[in-house]
Amino acid sequence: MPELPEVQTVVSALNLKLKSRKIKRVVVNLGKIVSIGPQTVSNIRYSSQKTVNEFARLLEGRKFLSVRRRGKMLIFDVDGPLSLLAHLKMTGQFIFEDKKQAKRTGSKYRILNKLTAPLVKLPCKFTHVVFYFTDGSTLYYNDMRQFGYLRIVKDEDIGKVKEFQNYGPEPLEKTFTFEVFKNSLKARKKTPIKLALMDTKIVVGIGNIYSDEILYHAHVLPDRQVDSLSTKELKAVFGQIKPVLKMGIKYKGSSVGDFVRPDGKWGSMGKHHFVYGRKKQPCLGCGTIIESMKLGGRTSSFCPKEQH
Numbered sequence: 001m002p003e004l005p006e007v008q009t010v011v012s013a014l015n016l017k018l019k020s021r022k023i024k025r026v027v028v029n030l031g032k033i034v035s036i037g038p039q040t041v042s043n044i045r046y047s048s049q050k051t052v053n054e055f056a057r058l059l060e061g062r063k064f065l066s067v068r069r070r071g072k073m074l075i076f077d078v079d080g081p082l083s084l085l086a087h088l089k090m091t092g093q094f095i096f097e098d099k100k101q102a103k104r105t106g107s108k109y110r111i112l113n114k115l116t117a118p119l120v121k122l123p124c125k126f127t128h129v130v131f132y133f134t135d136g137s138t139l140y141y142n143d144m145r146q147f148g149y150l151r152i153v154k155d156e157d158i159g160k161v162k163e164f165q166n167y168g169p170e171p172l173e174k175t176f177t178f179e180v181f182k183n184s185l186k187a188r189k190k191t192p193i194k195l196a197l198m199d200t201k202i203v204v205g206i207g208n209i210y211s212d213e214i215l216y217h218a219h220v221l222p223d224r225q226v227d228s229l230s231t232k233e234l235k236a237v238f239g240q241i242k243p244v245l246k247m248g249i250k251y252k253g254s255s256v257g258d259f260v261r262p263d264g265k266w267g268s269m270g271k272h273h274f275v276y277g278r279k280k281q282p283c284l285g286c287g288t289i290i291e292s293m294k295l296g297g298r299t300s301s302f303c304p305k306e307q308h
């Protein structure tokens, strides 16, 4: 599942590519991916043909002005009083191509993160929404598991979006200080630190990959209860949040979970994981064999020598 660094990679790429592009036509191949209004949509959902048509009609003829992020939600500002929200959830992918790139790639991409995966021509059966621009460029939304969504919200209703109401602080903002982190953890005293890091109410954008990496670099075991951590240990955890996420952004995300960048390439953060996904392999820091444990239904990897 894409986490903050992956979503930021998508945001930065699309912000450069989409600016001032005018939408000519929107094609929705799977209705349930799109919706209108601030209300949350469930995974078991249905959109009427009327909603689908309205979704396309509201966007056609408009320009994308900029793309930003709140937590793992992408926010596309379009001209007029609307915004387009998008959440990639498990396997959502945006792929953008202009005429030059389409010519170079033949619109073929490796949408699965395996060297052996075939090149697939877009749009494919996993392409649920396509934006065609007036200058001949195209934005594809692929989603194999279909948990992601695109939602149009009036700018005045952004504050009513349920997801945003539950979001805690942005970890890369200056306002996210040790005091803020410590205070929000007060409500999670008995929670294992890894699950607290993955709780969007405490801090947004951190999932399975980056929580494992943060705790490795902080030398703290993932199952330690929050109230068992000394101030020094808590400071070590906090101190690794920004650098580890920034490293993920630097390497344009981790493609372990079929994450693909908008240019169709993979992120390279996966090569810099010390523990995540490295069970039974030697730790990059000390050579000890990486172990794993189950926490909240997720596998968590750690170095038994360096983490305490």
Ligand SMILES: [Zn+2]
Binding pocket: 283, 284, 285, 286, 287, 288, 303, 304, 305, 306
């Ligand atoms: Zn180690």
